[in-house]
Amino acid sequence: MNFKKIISISAIVIISGLIIYGFILINQIFSKNTTFTDKEVYIHIPTDANYQTAKAIISPYIENMDRFEMVANKRDYPANVKAGRFLFTKGMNSYELVKALRANIPVKLAFNNQERLENLAGRVSSQIEADSISLLKVIKDSVFMKENGFNEENVFALFIPNTYEFYWNTSAVKFRDKMVKEYRKxxxxxxINKAKLQNLTPVEATILASIVHKESVKKDERPRIAGVYLNRLRLGIPLQADPTVIYAIKKKSNDFNQVIKRVFYNDLVMSSPYNTYINTGLPPGPIAMPDITAMEAVLNPEKHDFIYFCASVERFGYHEFAATLSEHNKNAKKYSDWINSQGVKR
Incomplete structure (x- = not known):
C-alpha cells in the first residue's frame, strides 16, 4: 500500500470518527431528556444554591444526568447557578433544560380576603421563597412601621388586595418594600382628598372599609352601609358593628378558625378595643382585608339619614335600614324571630 492510500484511509477513518462523535454529541445534546409525564413542571432553586443543590433538585425530572451535565459544563452552568422559578416542559433536551434554568419565570402573586396579618404572611409565603416568619418580622419592624406611619395594630392596612408580579426568590424585605410602593400608588x-372629606386618614378609611367589607358581600349595598357608619362617626355614636365583636372574640381566644354566626348580649359587653359597642370611633386596626369595592364605598358613600341597619329576612344577603330607633327595633325583631326559628345557637 503506497503512502497516498494510507493517508486517504486515515483521513476517511478520522472523518468517519468525527462524524460518529458529532452524531453522538448531537444526540446527547438534542435528544429528549425528561422523565415527567406532565406537560410542564416548575423547578424552584433557592437563593445561594450551588450546583450540587441544584442538581439534587432537578435530577428527579431528568432522564440522563450524564447527558445533562455534559451540556451544563459546556454552557458553564455549574459556575452560574441562578435562584428562582424555572419552567421545564415535557420532552425538553439537555440544551433546552440548561437554557430554561437561566430564565427566571415570575409568579403572579395574589391575595385577598385575608382576616389578619398572619393569614396574609402564610398566603404570601406559599407563593414566594420568603417564609411567613421572616415576612412578619420585617413587616412588624418598629423602624419600618414608624417611618411609614403604621403601628402593629394597623400595619395590615398597608396591603391592597390584588394580583402582583414577583420573582419566586423575592426576599421578605423586597416584598414589603414593593407593597409600600403599591400602597402609595x-x-x-x-x-386621599376623598378620605379627608369623610374626616378620615387613609389608614382610618381602610379600617372602616374592613368593617363594611365584613358587613355585606353585596357590593351594591356597601356605599349605603358606609354611609350609616360615617353618620354614626359624625354623631359620636358607637358604630355597634357586629363584625368587630366577632373579631374581638376570635382575637381574645386566638382562634380565627372558629365560625360565629350569631352575636349575643354577653359578647357586646366584652372588654376589647375592637368592641365597637362599648367604644366610640374606629377600632385600632382593620378586622379584615377590605376589597377595593369596600374601599371605594367608604370614599364614595351614599348620602342619607340612616343610622341603623340589620339583616333582612326578605332579601337575604341584604339589610334593612332605618333612621329612627323605633323603626330599627321593628326590623331587628323580624330578624331575631327568624334566626330563632332557624335554631342558630352561635
Missing amino acids: FWTEER
Missing part, C-alpha cells in the same frame, strides 16, 4: 391625591 393606590392612595392617589384624589383618594
Whole structure:
C-alpha cells in the first residue's frame, strides 16, 4: 500500500470518527431528556444554591444526568447557578433544560380576603421563597412601621388586595418594600382628598372599609352601609358593628378558625378595643382585608339619614335600614324571630 492510500484511509477513518462523535454529541445534546409525564413542571432553586443543590433538585425530572451535565459544563452552568422559578416542559433536551434554568419565570402573586396579618404572611409565603416568619418580622419592624406611619395594630392596612408580579426568590424585605410602593400608588391625591372629606386618614378609611367589607358581600349595598357608619362617626355614636365583636372574640381566644354566626348580649359587653359597642370611633386596626369595592364605598358613600341597619329576612344577603330607633327595633325583631326559628345557637 503506497503512502497516498494510507493517508486517504486515515483521513476517511478520522472523518468517519468525527462524524460518529458529532452524531453522538448531537444526540446527547438534542435528544429528549425528561422523565415527567406532565406537560410542564416548575423547578424552584433557592437563593445561594450551588450546583450540587441544584442538581439534587432537578435530577428527579431528568432522564440522563450524564447527558445533562455534559451540556451544563459546556454552557458553564455549574459556575452560574441562578435562584428562582424555572419552567421545564415535557420532552425538553439537555440544551433546552440548561437554557430554561437561566430564565427566571415570575409568579403572579395574589391575595385577598385575608382576616389578619398572619393569614396574609402564610398566603404570601406559599407563593414566594420568603417564609411567613421572616415576612412578619420585617413587616412588624418598629423602624419600618414608624417611618411609614403604621403601628402593629394597623400595619395590615398597608396591603391592597390584588394580583402582583414577583420573582419566586423575592426576599421578605423586597416584598414589603414593593407593597409600600403599591400602597402609595393606590392612595392617589384624589383618594386621599376623598378620605379627608369623610374626616378620615387613609389608614382610618381602610379600617372602616374592613368593617363594611365584613358587613355585606353585596357590593351594591356597601356605599349605603358606609354611609350609616360615617353618620354614626359624625354623631359620636358607637358604630355597634357586629363584625368587630366577632373579631374581638376570635382575637381574645386566638382562634380565627372558629365560625360565629350569631352575636349575643354577653359578647357586646366584652372588654376589647375592637368592641365597637362599648367604644366610640374606629377600632385600632382593620378586622379584615377590605376589597377595593369596600374601599371605594367608604370614599364614595351614599348620602342619607340612616343610622341603623340589620339583616333582612326578605332579601337575604341584604339589610334593612332605618333612621329612627323605633323603626330599627321593628326590623331587628323580624330578624331575631327568624334566626330563632332557624335554631342558630352561635
